[in-house]
Amino acid sequence: MITIQELSKQCGVSVSTVSKALNGYSDISDKTRELVIKTANEMGYFPNANARALKLKKTFNIGVLFTTHTTMGLRNDYFAHVLSAFKEESAKKGYDITFIENYIGRRKMTYLEHCQFRHFDGVCIVCADYEDQEVVSLASSDFPVVTIDYAFNKTNSIISDNYGGMKQLTNYIIQQGHTKIAYIHGVKTLVTKNRIEGYLSAMADNKVKVPKEYVIEGLYRNPVLTEELAAQLLAMPNRPTCIIAPDDQSAVGVINAIRKQGLQVVKDVSVAGYDGLESQQMIGVRLTTVKQERDNIGKEASRRLVEMIENPQETSPEKIFMKQTLLIGNSVKKLHHI
Structure with missing residues (x-):
């Protein structure tokens, strides 16, 4: 194992200068710092973690x-x-x-x-x-x-602004002319609570009434359960024209439920997701969703x-x-x- 003393000798500088270069101190020249770091990499030098922790009073x-x-x-x-x-x-x-x-x-x-x-x-x-x-x-x-x-x-x-993201999504769906918008949400967490509030706020702002049965608790990232819940929504006499899934992965379940009912996705029933996954492109459908950073x-x-x-x-x-x-x-x- 290479020691700091050996590194110091190889660079032709003091041990304290090597220490300053490796720990990012500014009172040495850029040329010296680059020399020390380059030489440390070439020699395979690694600082002693225990000694470093004792000196700096940190474990990193x-x-x-x-x-x-x-x-x-x-x-x-x-x-x-x-x-x-x-x-x-x-x-x-x-x-x-x-x-x-x-x-x-x-x-x-x-x-x-x-x-x-x-x-x-x-x-x-x-x-x-x-x-x-x-x-x-x-x-x-x-x-x-x-x-x-x-x-x-x-x-x-x-x-992550789940309230604002869901409100933005719901407002967009309303702007497309939909008033019968159902929301299958995930398990009750603070994230879910904020999304539900964003959905309800957008509906209230646009004076759109929300039937109690339009808001259903499901599970995140569970297309199978989401498909079952979407089928229940589609069986209603006053079925929604758009269903928001808990997330993009679960939106696959909504799409499957629509097709199994003999309906066409988008033409008969619209669907939206959440999260903005890279895999949001589905067969014949490019999902409208919200991307989280x-x-x-x-x-x-x-x-x-x-x-x-x-x-x-x-x-x-x-x-x-x-x-x-x-x-x-x-x-x-x-x-x-x-």
Whole structure:
């Protein structure tokens, strides 16, 4: 293993100069810094993580809390993008990430105890039951914490504007002449609550009444259940002219239900999704949906958390809202009369 002393000798500069170059100090020349970094890469030098942690009083490790209501876990496309971007952005600053669990080996512990055991520099709560006392305790602890899609008083919060995104989508459908718009939403979470409120707000603003049976709880990323629920909507005497699915993946279920009823997608019943997945192009249908800035959410969460870790006196809790973008496809028909 190459030592900092060997690197110093190879570069012809002092050990302190090498240390400054590797740690980003500004009181050395760019030429010297480039020489040290180039030589370190060529020699395969890596700093001693334990010594670095002791000197800087940091472990350069961030805890990530990620628990979901479903078994999809990291296969969930939205969270996979968010976490990947968070990890990549954190790595650029020299931080590793470790998932927070309730066990170390066979020893059970709270989320906060796990973070204390691992000596994390900070914590990102990506997805969790935010009313769980363990989560509340972690968010209100002395650790720098950033949360995604939920706000605590002491944390920086990166919030995807689900209310605004759904309102924008619903307004567009109404502008196309639809008044019979049903919404199959996901399980009751804060994200779902905000989307339902955005949908209802757009309908109220346009003085469109919403029959109670038009709003149905389903599951995210479950085309099979969504197909069953869409079939129920299509069997109503006053069937909707447009159905909004919980997400783009579930929109496939709505399309299947329409076709199995002997109806034509778009011509007879329109459909919309949510999330803006790359796979939104379906057979004969380009889905109208809302794109969430998944990668930007992860990157911003990392930037804010690292800033809290490295400049604790200069940062204060803040809510950062990430706008969503309406993507117009051909799946919502323009009605010439209501």
